[in-house]
Amino acid sequence: MSAPEIVPLLIVGGGPAGYTAALYAGRAGLTPICIEGFDSGGQLSRSFLVENFPGVPDGTSGADLSNRIREQAIGFGARVVMDDVVGVDLSRRPFRVVTTSHSYLADAIVVATGSVPRPLGLPREEELIGRGIAYCALCDGAFFAGQEVIVVGGGNAALGESIQMARVASRVTLVHRRSEFRADDVVEVAARAIAGIEILTPHVVEELLADDDGNLCGVRLRNLSTGERCVRETAGLFVAIGHEPATGLFAPYLAISRGHIVTSLTSTETSLEGVFAAGDVADSRYRQAVTAAASGCQAAIDAERWLVTGDWVGASVEPAVPVAARRRGPSVSLLIPEQAAEHSPMTDPVHDPAHDRTSSHP
Numbered sequence: 567m568s569a570p571e572i573v574p575l576l577i578v579g580g581g582p583a584g585y586t587a588a589l590y591a592g593r594a595g596l597t598p599i600c601i602e603g604f605d606s607g608g609q610l611s612r613s614f615l616v617e618n619f620p621g622v623p624d625g626t627s628g629a630d631l632s633n634r635i636r637e638q639a640i641g642f643g644a645r646v647v648m649d650d651v652v653g654v655d656l657s658r659r660p661f662r663v664v665t666t667s668h669s670y671l672a673d674a675i676v677v678a679t680g681s682v683p684r685p686l687g688l689p690r691e692e693e694l695i696g697r698g699i700a701y702c703a704l705c706d707g708a709f710f711a712g713q714e715v716i717v718v719g720g721g722n723a724a725l726g727e728s729i730q731m732a733r734v735a736s737r738v739t740l741v742h743r744r745s746e747f748r749a750d751d752v753v754e755v756a757a758r759a760i761a762g763i764e765i766l767t768p769h770v771v772e773e774l775l776a777d778d779d780g781n782l783c784g785v786r787l788r789n790l791s792t793g794e795r796c797v798r799e800t801a802g803l804f805v806a807i808g809h810e811p812a813t814g815l816f817a818p819y820l821a822i823s824r825g826h827i828v829t830s831l832t833s834t835e836t837s838l839e840g841v842f843a844a845g846d847v848a849d850s851r852y853r854q855a856v857t858a859a860a861s862g863c864q865a866a867i868d869a870e871r872w873l874v875t876g877d878w879v880g881a882s883v884e885p886a887v888p889v890a891a892r893r894r895g896p897s898v899s900l901l902i903p904e905q906a907a908e909h910s911p912m913t914d915p916v917h918d919p920a921h922d923r924t925s926s927h928p
């Protein structure tokens with residue numbers, strides 16, 4: 567391997583967060599390098615139609631949207647490299663970053679490696695994404711207006727997705743493998759109070775059924791206590807069994823909370839000076855293309871300021887406590903319950919061993 571390349575700012579991740587950070591840093595004259603990963607475009611590229619990104623009123627494919635941000639970043643001088651980071655040494659500055667073909671020494675790093683929704687792990691699931699299988703009601707719920715949908719999972723996320731879908735779908739069936747939910751009481755009570763939500767426990771989705779056009783048309787369910795099987799017709803299956811943030815390489819160096827990189831409450835600074843985090847890898851709450859892009863912008867600005875002025879506040883794990891405590895109070899918001907509640911410390915999908923990973927999302 568050749569000698570390391572020296573760069574002021576290295577961005578890891580080629581989703582909306584990483585490309586937007588590259589755009590801003592490029593425009594600021596930092597000539598950043600963005601290692602986009604072999605899965606360039608990020609999660610968004612798995613979406614056939616994105617209708618909720620501002621400035622794109624007619625919608626476009628996720629791949630097209632990602633590519634447009636990428637091209638804009640390159641237009642401002644960012645170098646985008648299709649490669650995977652396979653090793654980092656953040657124990658000293660400049661930080662050392664190793665990819666499959668190259669190595670870099672960077673004064674500052676933006677981590678924008680995203681997260682991946684957990685899948686059910688059933689045959690045909692991958693090919694049915696965007697054809698009936700969805701992982702985010704906020705993203706894809708509107709495509710199922712007036713139709714019957716199934717939501718799978720047993721935590722706050724699944725119940726929240728059910729409540730959200732009940733506002734647009736004609737009927738929601740919530741399928742969970744256990745008889746009890748692992749959700750906050752307030753969320754469970756809200757879900758159970760909605761007539762349009764039918765709760766099926768203890769059931770699992772055993773098989774995904776597709777029509778001749780390759781769209782999801784139903785699922786085969788199994789009752790775990792009786793063993794009985796039945797087929798449910800449905801146009802949409804929302805898988806809500808958690809997310810896996812891609813923190814593995816950075817976890818030994820950065821504070822991680824509930825699987826996500828901890829950032830300052832007021833900036834994208836992490837617990838380690840010179841390292842910034844943006845997008846879903848640091849966001850357990852919103853997980854949208856626009857919020858990822860927005861935090862990519864913030865990370866580039868934060869990194870530029872730190873490189874120029876050395877100004878640093880840094881992230882602390884502590885602020886999470888009062889925030890979580892406030893959420894446990896009576897003012898828990900049901901406006902976006904799946905998000906407000908999912909991140910309650912009581913329902914940490916990463917650290918709670920009782921988390922239901924097998925009930926039916928990566």
Ligand SMILES: Cc1cc2nc3c(=O)[nH]c(=O)nc-3n(C[C@H](O)[C@H](O)[C@H](O)COP(=O)(O)OP(=O)(O)OC[C@H]3O[C@@H](n4cnc5c(N)ncnc54)[C@H](O)[C@@H]3O)c2cc1C
Nearest residue numbers: 579580581582583603608609610651680705845846853855
């Ligand atoms: C099927 C689906 C549909 C969606 N639809 C919508 C929608 O309609 N609207 C909406 O707003 N949001 C939608 N979302 C959510 C949205 O896609 C995410 O919130 C957004 O993509 C997060 O952006 P990100 O840049 O933080 O991470 P990601 O998009 O996850 O990108 C992470 C990037 O990091 C790279 N990476 C990871 N590890 C490494 C490594 N070791 N080395 C180099 N690179 C690495 C990956 O290759 C990837 O390019 C959808 C998500 C899914 C899964």
